Amino acid sequence: MYRNLQPLSLNNYPIPKILESFPHHPSSSRAFQKPQLIKIKLSLPLLTRRPSSHKNLSISVIRLTKKKQQNYKRPTDSSPLNCLQNTQNLSIFLKLFVQKPKEISKLAEIVKSLPMQIDYLSKVLYLPKSKENEGKKTLFLDLDETLTHAVKNPNQSQVRIKVNDDVVINVNIRPYAQEFIKNASQDYEIVIFTASYRKYANAILDYLDPLNKYITYRLYREHCYDYNGCFIKDLRILGNRDLKDMILVDNSLVSFALQIENGIPIFPWTMDYNDSKLCVLLDYLCILKSARDVRCVNRNVFGLSKLVIDSLSGNLN
Ligand SMILES: [Mg+2]
Structure with missing residues (x-):
């Protein structure tokens, strides 16, 4: 289900291991209407809530909705400024x-x-x-x-x-x-x-x-x-x-x-x-x-x- 999950800007990070998935966060539509929020449970030591609890922490990863993914052009090293012509990018x-x-x-x-x-x-x-x-x-x-x-x-x-x-x-x-x-x-x-x-x-x-x-x-x-x-x-x-x-x-x-x-x-x-x-x-x-x-x-x-x-x-x- 999460094979195509594309965190917005974490491409350069090691992919965290997905331990468990959660259904949609109930507040996602209210809190962040345009990008879609999906809650997953990750093992990612850098994001620890407490120094002693490095495992099983729950964080939210953002992905754009399918429609937004089509419209949103991630900036690339070859043509970074071009992506500003994209109104979807601007609004984000x-x-x-x-x-x-x-x-x-x-x-x-x-x-x-x-x-x-x-x-x-x-x-x-x-x-x-x-x-x-x-x-x-x-x-x-x-x-x-x-x-x-x-x-x-x-x-x-x-x-x-x-x-x-x-x-x-x-x-x-x-x-x-x-x-x-x-x-x-x-x-x-x-x-x-x-x-x-x-x-x-x-x-x-x-x-x-x-x-x-x-x-x-x-x-x-x-x-x-x-x-x-x-x-x-x-x-x-x-x-x-x-x-x-x-x-x-x-x-x-x-x-x-x-x-x-x-x-x-x-x-x-x-x-x-x-x-x-x-x-x-x-x-x-x-x-x-x-x-x-x-x-x-x-x-x-x-x-x-x-x-x-x-x-x-x-x-x-
Ligand atoms: Mg300040």
């Missing part, structure tokens, strides 16, 4: 985020009120690009609600991570987060850019990438531009990279305020274990990796700048 990529007028207007207000000159030079870093990352674009990834989510109640968390002798945090990992980082690092230089404190972020990142293999650099709260309590991520902080080759994935639109078109907004994640946004994002990144200027592609797909302009002129619905 747009599912990475949901337009919330409130958030757009908050971003618009910040953009409007930002000072003309921002002293960012004092924060600029000149981080060398490793030989391995030569020719790759730089992918900045937010942490909280993009890759992970911390909760107060340990009973509601997947993993407990020690920050220091006195502090332990309860963290949930977004589905596919580790695979996403691993796969994306093949085509991108991965930099985590979080507004979290260094110690907290490091503890989580050491869990996500324990061998420090896929994430090249880590940027923290002190690297953000604190604008009246809003943490804006100014990509100019990497002085020896070009903005046309830099992408920021973040659940908070405010983070993009200084370079809106470098941003890929992603729906914030807290605990939906059917979430597959990182798989969709991986496909989108396959397109961006060969773009001459990532900003042009983002502008056409997400249209955030236009939404901001519309918001400022009172035209946003």
Whole structure:
């Protein structure tokens, strides 16, 4: 029955062994109407809910309906940009985020009120690009609600991570987060850019990438531009990279305020274990990796700048 199962973006991963199949998840039509959700039981150590329970874990794998499979053209290395002409693809990529007028207007207000000159030079870093990352674009990834989510109640968390002798945090990992980082690092230089404190972020990142293999650099709260309590991520902080080759994935639109078109907004994640946004994002990144200027592609797909302009002129619905 599952012979033809095609996970959306996991082609490069070892095929997990299917242990048991489940009928359709009852909430599939409600939660994710276009792609079809099918629940299967897999043995996949990377996606463990708890470090001690590597077996028999249940995750959701997304496949498109037959109709969608016909229409959806997966980006390929030979013609990545062509797949943007496919409207079905566009609508799937747009599912990475949901337009919330409130958030757009908050971003618009910040953009409007930002000072003309921002002293960012004092924060600029000149981080060398490793030989391995030569020719790759730089992918900045937010942490909280993009890759992970911390909760107060340990009973509601997947993993407990020690920050220091006195502090332990309860963290949930977004589905596919580790695979996403691993796969994306093949085509991108991965930099985590979080507004979290260094110690907290490091503890989580050491869990996500324990061998420090896929994430090249880590940027923290002190690297953000604190604008009246809003943490804006100014990509100019990497002085020896070009903005046309830099992408920021973040659940908070405010983070993009200084370079809106470098941003890929992603729906914030807290605990939906059917979430597959990182798989969709991986496909989108396959397109961006060969773009001459990532900003042009983002502008056409997400249209955030236009939404901001519309918001400022009172035209946003
Ligand atoms: Mg976040």
